[in-house]
Amino acid sequence: MGIDIGSTASKCVIVRDAEGVKEIADKALIPYGAGTSGPARVIEEALAGRGFRKEDMACILATGYGRNSIEMADFEMSELSCHAFGAHFLFPGARTVIDIGGQDVKVLRVGESGVLETFVMNEKCAAGTGRFLEVMARVLEVKLEDLAALSAQSTERVDISSTCTVFAESEVISQLAQNKNRRDIINGIHRSVAGRVSGLARRLGVAEDVVMTGGVARNEGVRLALQNELKTEIKTSPLAQYAGALGAALLAFRKLGG
Amino acid sequence: MSTIQELLSQFDAAAANPKAQLEKHTAAGKKAIGCFPYYVPEELVRAAGMVPFGVWGAEGTINAAKKYFAPFYCTIAQMSLELALNGKLDKLSGVIMPSLCDTLRPLTQNFRSAVPQLPFIFLAHPQNRHAPWGVEYTKSQYGRVKKKLEDIAGAPITDSALKDAIKVYNESRAARRKFVTLAGKHPEAVSPVQRSAVLKSAYFMDKAEHTALLADLNAQLEALPDAAWKGPKVLLSGILADSRNLLQILADHNMAVAADDVAHQSRAIRADVPDAADPMTALALQFAAQDHDVLLYDPELLKRPEYVVNLARESGAEGVIVLMMQFCDPEELEYPSLKQALDKAGIPSVLIGYDQQMKDFGQARTQIQAFADVLNARK
Numbered sequence: 001m002g003i004d005i006g007s008t009a010s011k012c013v014i015v016r017d018a019e020g021v022k023e024i025a026d027k028a029l030i031p032y033g034a035g036t037s038g039p040a041r042v043i044e045e046a047l048a049g050r051g052f053r054k055e056d057m058a059c060i061l062a063t064g065y066g067r068n069s070i071e072m073a074d075f076e077m078s079e080l081s082c083h084a085f086g087a088h089f090l091f092p093g094a095r096t097v098i099d100i101g102g103q104d105v106k107v108l109r110v111g112e113s114g115v116l117e118t119f120v121m122n123e124k125c126a127a128g129t130g131r132f133l134e135v136m137a138r139v140l141e142v143k144l145e146d147l148a149a150l151s152a153q154s155t156e157r158v159d160i161s162s163t164c165t166v167f168a169e170s171e172v173i174s175q176l177a178q179n180k181n182r183r184d185i186i187n188g189i190h191r192s193v194a195g196r197v198s199g200l201a202r203r204l205g206v207a208e209d210v211v212m213t214g215g216v217a218r219n220e221g222v223r224l225a226l227q228n229e230l231k232t233e234i235k236t237s238p239l240a241q242y243a244g245a246l247g248a249a250l251l252a253f254r255k256l257g258g
Numbered sequence: 259m260s261t262i263q264e265l266l267s268q269f270d271a272a273a274a275n276p277k278a279q280l281e282k283h284t285a286a287g288k289k290a291i292g293c294f295p296y297y298v299p300e301e302l303v304r305a306a307g308m309v310p311f312g313v314w315g316a317e318g319t320i321n322a323a324k325k326y327f328a329p330f331y332c333t334i335a336q337m338s339l340e341l342a343l344n345g346k347l348d349k350l351s352g353v354i355m356p357s358l359c360d361t362l363r364p365l366t367q368n369f370r371s372a373v374p375q376l377p378f379i380f381l382a383h384p385q386n387r388h389a390p391w392g393v394e395y396t397k398s399q400y401g402r403v404k405k406k407l408e409d410i411a412g413a414p415i416t417d418s419a420l421k422d423a424i425k426v427y428n429e430s431r432a433a434r435r436k437f438v439t440l441a442g443k444h445p446e447a448v449s450p451v452q453r454s455a456v457l458k459s460a461y462f463m464d465k466a467e468h469t470a471l472l473a474d475l476n477a478q479l480e481a482l483p484d485a486a487w488k489g490p491k492v493l494l495s496g497i498l499a500d501s502r503n504l505l506q507i508l509a510d511h512n513m514a515v516a517a518d519d520v521a522h523q524s525r526a527i528r529a530d531v532p533d534a535a536d537p538m539t540a541l542a543l544q545f546a547a548q549d550h551d552v553l554l555y556d557p558e559l560l561k562r563p564e565y566v567v568n569l570a571r572e573s574g575a576e577g578v579i580v581l582m583m584q585f586c587d588p589e590e591l592e593y594p595s596l597k598q599a600l601d602k603a604g605i606p607s608v609l610i611g612y613d614q615q616m617k618d619f620g621q622a623r624t625q626i627q628a629f630a631d632v633l634n635a636r637k
Contacts, residue, residue, distance in 0.1 A: 080628035
């Protein structure tokens with residue numbers, strides 16, 4: 001079992017060995033992260049799906065911001081190593097992994113076997129993270145999950161700063177006061193995130209295949225803006241948000257020698 | 259005889275409680291002079307019969323000093339002023355403040371204005387320090403410092419006293435350099451936090467006392483059998499590496515500090531004062547010999563990064579942790595050259611932002627743990 005306790009969501013993946021092939025037995029996601037009821041609930045939900053008990057798990061590995069708070073875990077590892085493994089499982093050709101989570105942005109270089117080779121991480125600043133998008137969605141009175149669809153309907157370019165979440169929020173309010181269209185503002189917000197993240201990615205160097213993981217990978221608008229900025233295809237998967245927990249479960253197998 | 263751990267506890271106690279050390283000096287009737295970063299010729303203070311006392315900020319929260327600085331300002335400067343404004347430096351009899359970077363220069367002005375009651379000694383080192391006229395300039399600046407220290411002490415600094423002080427300091431630097439090597443060889447005996455405490459306590463303790471204690475520790479470390487260390491060994495680079503929280507994270511992940519390129523640690527003790535008939539000339543020649551520091555002008559841009567690469571190789575470090583002091587222009591400007599040199603040499607590195615107001619070390623923990631994974635995977 002791999003448990004990924006992020007800052008805004010808890011994820012859990014159970015992997016089993018089916019005649020030498022690793023496959024996902026069950027998974028769960030609760031949109032509450034470290035310090036909430038999310039971790040306990042996500043474990044309960046992942047086990048309940050197929051009627052598993054904790055005792056059925058051969059090894060439990062915790063990762064993510066809240067990894068140290070999971071008492072039932074046998075091991076804990078940084079989410080960077082876990083995302084590298086999870087992304088490699090989903091896309092074996094992955095060499096660059098862009099993981100945008102609730103409060104962190106990480107760009108990872110992954111080896112052919114899925115091992116983390118090097119990485120860069122954002123500084124203590126919310127710009128470019130999931131938190132940035134949450135703040136903007138609230139100001140725009142739009143649901144987080146609707147951002148991508150609205151952005152796709154943009155017709156006019158509106159630029160939003162990528163320097164600071166607080167200042168960018170003021171910019172958005174100013175654009176709204178000027179009666180700018182929400183769709184165009186959202187498109188500008190996505191380009192703002194892409195600008196910030198691409199700078200970090202270029203610092204590491206972008207090697208193909210490029211894969212996006214983390215909760216923000218669910219936002220197609222950010223993925224397209226990032227793809228446009230980096231001038232390369234960026235792959236993602238419906239399991240992108242589970243990549244950390246998936247990698248943790250795969251690394252739990254390794255701990256058992258599998 | 260004290261054991262290694264008992265000796266390390268003594269250094270740790272001194273490093274953790276500078277206030278007690280300062281009060282000990284003043285209770286003994288000694289005047290103490292605050293020595294700010296970087297390269298203060300502390301020998302002059304000792305020769306004047308006073309105690310040099312290092313002031314490199316402190317971990318805490320900045321409130322009163324905010325009146326004097328923009329938020330995006332080095333926290334060593336801000337916290338040093340905060341300490342003074344909160345009365346924590348009241349027992350000092352004066353301060354010596356160099357101006358080797360663009361952050362320290364305004365600090366010298368703001369400090370004078372904000373803390374007028376504390377006798378202030380400004381020190382302008384020359385960046386062109388090698389040429390004879392550079393050495394002469396350093397000597398003239400040190401002469402100014404000497405005169406002001408004599409005024410505070412109420413007595414002249416004799417050549418004989420200065421030569422004695424130079425001897426004490428050269429012995430202290432040699433003992434600390436030896437300790438850095440031994441701590442790198444024996445991480446099983448000296449943790450990253452303890453290593454930092456030994457080096458940091460030298461800024462607060464009487465140097466001769468510190469050296470005597472350290473000589474005992476070094477002798478015992480030298481007598482230890484070679485030990486195999488399974489975890490990764492790293493080199494630390496940056497301005498400061500004295501945060502207990504950060505260093506404990508290294509220990510938590512079985513990481514050892516093989517060596518350092520830290521301004522507060524090894525960069526400060528690389529050059530000894532050479533023999534010279536005139537001790538003031540000798541002190542100026544020591545500054546001329548300081549090298550491989552982002553704060554010092556070097557016409558050969560890539561010489562310092564190569565030095566750090568060689569230091570990593572020679573010390574057996576498998577990776578480099580760059581502790582980037584937030585808003586430190588010299589460190590940030592140099593970083594791309596350093597990163598390029600490390601990449602070229604195939605030495606993994608990680609950049610971790612640090613400032614003295616840091617309360618949450620979660621992000622640093624994630625980075626250090628992932629870096630340990632990277633280094634372990636290469637073994």
